[in-house]
Amino acid sequence: MRAALRLCSLVLALVAGVGSLPAHAETRAILVGVSRYQSASIPDLAGPANDVSAMERLARSLGASDIVTLADGAVTRSSVETAIHDMGQRSRSGDWVLFYFSGHGAQARAQNPDETDGAYDQFVPLPGFDPVGQDPESFIVDKDFYAWMKRYLPQDVAILMVVDSCHSGTMHRAIDPRTFAFTPRIAFRPGEARAIELVARPGPRLGALGADATPGVVPGEIAVPRREDLPNLVYIGASRDDQLALEAALPQEGAPQRGVLTYAxxxxxxxxxxxxxxPVADLDGDGLVTVVEIGSYLNSQVRMLTAQRQESTLFFPAGWAERPVFAAVPVPRLSFDLPAPYVMIAGQGDDLATAPQDAAWQLAASSNEADFLWLLGSREVLRSSGDVVASGIASQAAFxxxxxxxxAILTLRPLVSELAMRLTVDPLGSDALYGEGAPIAVALARTRRGGGPRYATVFNLASDGTVQLLYPLGPDGEGQLDDALQQSLLDTVVVPPFGVDHLVALATPDVPEAxxxxxxxxxxxRAAGGLAALIRAELKKGRGKASLSIAELYTGN
Incomplete structure (x- = not known):
């Protein structure tokens, strides 16, 4: 085939109440955003203010009317704790409370290291945090959030906790600095964390209101609950611990900076x-969004939005996979329409001063405003993800x-649904760079079986746009999937031209003849135009029984 840093963890925690929701149930929200930091050692961020505004719109679409917003200088340890405490007083059985934080995160040497949490504590530095002259009011350790929620919010109140911050990780694939447009939400570099030791912080200051009736816990004492100590907590993190979580202009250059998982x-x-x-996270089309559906959808979206550099994670209690996330599903309010990506052409002549009338792109004013950069001298096409996505591109037709x-890929990205099946790239995964001659194995993994027959259609869009049908071929018949957990599709080695290939798999309840x-x-x-419309039609026809998976394969010397 043609093969072609935000040290962060955005945390999404979904806590559902026990039992059925009463008719009077309300949605409430606490939205906290920190963009500006007083310490010269912590860079400011552009995304949190936009994230908080977006989350307020989302909360209102969920019916929230009780919304508390804390921004920048108004954010302290006491103000956040008080907001959670007071929200607990107003909340009623069956309510949802959305708690959202967007800003930097970090890690420091743990005060009490143990086998469970390791040698470091994850914490959120607030606007006044200074690693040298620390004030306990200027930081919150992750366990503090759990302690306050366990203490102040009754267990029959459902909590949706979103924390868009950072703590640890690295890049698995080198970046090309000519076009890397992501910003790390990282307060301190990993090595600096080894030198930071947080000062003692106070325990909960206010009296318990609901769920936490632990004997001996009084205001001023430090409770140390963990995520698993809240039995009704579902947790989605923005990235694996060995990855970085990022913010960027989304959905393209020129748009507001956003945290990737928040945007997703x-x-x-x-x-x-x-x-x-x-909404689109209702992957099976039954009118509900379950824990496993939103976790699966966010995982695929975060991977594609970051060029496979970031992958969200999901944790939930046993038996909660099919539990609806909300009592009522929000009515969709956005559209799939995306503007054409911006392109900068370096070394262009007068004949390339404007984009052709029917082009799938528009010309950018500068490389800093471009989603793609075409270098005529080296014949490379670079993307704002910091990757060379195509090579050997010497003509307008090739470009x-x-x-x-x-x-086509950008159009299909929001439609990816990997709840039932997912393409896998081995042996290094989709986030690695495969060199010339490296072996590659592509397989279709079944993640959910049953529900009637499924017919698979798999093709590759090579780095230069060439279409390659992979499955089904002659001996594969109609391509009906069996109950095997994994089906091998391709074993090959990397050869030029280098860049990024996109392998696309569609599983449908009927044979997609068109x-x-x-x-x-x-x-x-090179004929990818029109394929996205046909795939979208098949997904709509499948009404929740069709699945779409896209795997990216990065190659180069």
Missing amino acids: LEQALSLPGSNDQS AGVMDKWQ LRAALRNADGQ
């Missing part, structure tokens, strides 16, 4: 799904093939 969450609950009445392919006919006609050609 807003889309998950605001874009229309297969039945148009419920048009590259951009047609990317327009799509397969189009793929046969386009096979071996």
Whole structure:
């Protein structure tokens, strides 16, 4: 085939109440954002203010009317604790409380290291935090959030906790600094964390209101609950511990800076799904968004939005996978329409001063405003993710093939649904860079079986936009999937041209005749245009029984 730092963890915690929700249940929200820091050692951020505004819109779409917002200088340890305490007083059985934090995160040497939490504490530095002259009012350790929620919020109140911050990780694939446009939400570098030791902090200051009736716990004492100590807590993190979580201009350059997982969450609950009445995170089209559905959707979206550099994680109590996240599903309020990506052409002549009328892109004023950079001298195409995505691109026709392919991928990205199946790339995964001659194995993994027959259609969009039909071929018949947990699709080695290939798999309840006919006609050609519309039609026709997976394969010397 043609093969072609925000040290962070955005945490999404969903806590559902016990039992059925009463008719009077309300949604309430506490939104906290820190963009500006007083210490010269902590860089300011552009994204949190935009994130908080977006979360307020989302909260209102969920019916929230009781919304408390704390921003920048108003954010202290006491103000956050008091907001949670007071919200507990106002909340009633069956309510949802959305707690949201956006800003930097960090880690420091643990005051009491143990086998469970390791040698470091994760904490949130607030605007006044200074690693040298620390004030306990200027930071919050992650366990403090759990202690306050366990103490001040009754267990029959559902909590949705979103913490868009950072603590540890690294990049698994080197970045090209010419176009890397992501910003790390990182307060301190990993090595600096070894030198930071937090001063003693006070325990809960206020009296317990609901769930926490632990004997001997009084205001001023330090309770040390962990995530698993809250039996009704579902937790989604923005990235694995060995990765970075990022913020960027989303969905493209020129747009506001956003935390990637926050942006994905807003889309998950605001874009229309297969039945148009419920959001796109309703992956099976039954009118509900369950814990496993929103976790699966966010995982795929975060991976694609960050070029596989970040992957969200999901933890939930046993038996909670199919539990609805909300009592009522929000009505979709956004559209799938995306503007054409911005392109900067370096070394262009007068004939390339403007984009062709029918181009799948628009010309950027500078490289800093570009989603893609075409370097005529080296014949490379770079993306704002910090990757060379195509090489050997020497003509307008060749560049048009590259951009047609990317327009198709960008259009399909919000529609990815990997609850039932997912493409995998081995042996290094999709976040690695594969060099020339490196072996590659592509497989289709079944993550959920049953529900009737499924027919798989798999093709590759090579780095230069060439379409390659992979499955089904002659001996594969109609491509009906069996009950095998994994089906091998391709074993090969990397050869030029280098860049990024996109492997696309669609599983449908019926044979997608029109799509397969189009793929046969386009096979071996730069002809990605029109494929996205056919796939979208099949997903809509499947009404929750169809799945779409996209794997990215990065190659280069």
